[in-house]
Amino acid sequence: MIRFSHVSKIFEQKKQKVSALLDINLDVPAGQIYGVIGASGAGKSTLIRCANLLERPTEGHIFIDGEELTQLPENKLSLARRQIGMIFQHFNLLSSRTVFDNVALPLELACLPKTEIKKTVLELLELVGLTDKKKVYPVHLSGGQKQRVAIARALANGPKVLLCDEATSALDPGTTRSILKLLKDINRRLGLTILLITHEMDVVKYICDQVGVISHGQLIEKDSVSEMFSHPKTLLAQQFIHSTLHIDIPEDYAHRLSQNPTDLAVSPLLKLQFTGQSADAPLISQAIRRFNIDIGILSAQMDYAGGVKFGTMLAELEGEKQDITAAMQFLKDHHVKTEVLGYV
Numbered sequence: 001m002i003r004f005s006h007v008s009k010i011f012e013q014k015k016q017k018v019s020a021l022l023d024i025n026l027d028v029p030a031g032q033i034y035g036v037i038g039a040s041g042a043g044k045s046t047l048i049r050c051a052n053l054l055e056r057p058t059e060g061h062i063f064i065d066g067e068e069l070t071q072l073p074e075n076k077l078s079l080a081r082r083q084i085g086m087i088f089q090h091f092n093l094l095s096s097r098t099v100f101d102n103v104a105l106p107l108e109l110a111c112l113p114k115t116e117i118k119k120t121v122l123e124l125l126e127l128v129g130l131t132d133k134k135k136v137y138p139v140h141l142s143g144g145q146k147q148r149v150a151i152a153r154a155l156a157n158g159p160k161v162l163l164c165d166e167a168t169s170a171l172d173p174g175t176t177r178s179i180l181k182l183l184k185d186i187n188r189r190l191g192l193t194i195l196l197i198t199h200e201m202d203v204v205k206y207i208c209d210q211v212g213v214i215s216h217g218q219l220i221e222k223d224s225v226s227e228m229f230s231h232p233k234t235l236l237a238q239q240f241i242h243s244t245l246h247i248d249i250p251e252d253y254a255h256r257l258s259q260n261p262t263d264l265a266v267s268p269l270l271k272l273q274f275t276g277q278s279a280d281a282p283l284i285s286q287a288i289r290r291f292n293i294d295i296g297i298l299s300a301q302m303d304y305a306g307g308v309k310f311g312t313m314l315a316e317l318e319g320e321k322q323d324i325t326a327a328m329q330f331l332k333d334h335h336v337k338t339e340v341l342g343y344v
């Protein structure tokens with residue numbers, strides 16, 4: 001449904017060239033939710049703005065449902081853009097228009113008859129759960145409600161594709177969830193293809209089918225969400241995944257931790273990272289039985305994404321030195337990433 005073929009974008013500013021996108025190849029199948037994740041300045045906004053040619057690529061081709069946008073003359077491009085809805089981090093509603101009139105705007109621009117506009121707008125407001133707010137002005141809405149209006153407006157022309165530019169970045173975690181749930185519902189109910197950009201792996205984990213990681217304008221890794229979470233290949237993907245896990249050493253415990261083993265501090269504190277196959281096997285109890293050691297769990301968080309289990313654990317290993325070494329090797333051999341944080 002969306003295809004980027006060898007897309008590059010170079011910005012020129014005061015004789016300086018910035019390569020915002022470098023040879024991007026991306027295919028989003030119809031009906032899927034595709035997330036592109038990256039740090040600030042990685043090229044996410046440029047990428048999503050190229051999808052509807054708000055930003056024209058310097059090189060390469062962009063196709064929506066088989067039609068090459070990069071070949072279309074301006075008049076045909078405006079028509080093609082009706083197939084592509086877009087929502088933004090800061091909602092971009094017209095403050096002088098009511099909720100109803102904001103959603104009606106694209107239909108008015110498409111010169112639809114009033115009765116049809118009214119019917120469509122009321123259906124859309126029901127879809128996004130804002131029927132009772134139709135006469136309200138945006139200033140009286142919460143952030144989540146504003147984004148719901150923006151979603152209804154983006155769907156007004158019945159697009160095949162929805163582009164989401166950091167759509168939940170300005171919202172609190174609870175509202176973020178409800179907006180992501182709405183996007184997922186719309187995707188499933190209307191078969192809408194969604195391309196979103198984000199800097200939060202939680203967003204990807206919650207709604208995406210596939211994910212691409214962008215860094216310095218390049219898509220350095222792309223995969224299904226389950227594959228990325230179970231076997232992240234690049235360091236950046238690994239860092240994004242582990243940013244969704246919130247594991248800290250308690251402060252009083254950290255004070256007792258010594259960098260190297262001493263006569264009093266002999267038990268290593270390990271940070272164990274489980275992905276895919278390692279998370280499914282009962283490796284902790286196997287290590288305890290096989291090597292006759294004790295494992296004290298300080299904190300742990302296991303999670304699911306795309307049907308795959310993964311997680312992080314902080315655990316103290318107690319026992320004879322050679323048994324601890326053998327147990328650590330056993331965990332490593334079974335794809336558990338093992339890091340010694342100190343000794344207690």
Ligand SMILES: Nc1ncnc2c1ncn2[C@@H]1O[C@H](COP(=O)(O)OP(=O)(O)OP(=O)(O)O)[C@@H](O)[C@H]1O
Nearest residue numbers: 011013018020038039040041042043044045046047
């Ligand atoms: N209009 C522009 N003119 C010149 N350089 C630009 C322009 N827009 C973006 N850039 C540069 O292109 C690179 C990618 O920017 P982009 O906004 O796409 O990143 P991003 O991943 O969306 O960042 P953020 O998450 O901070 O919004 C950056 O180096 C940025 O400075």
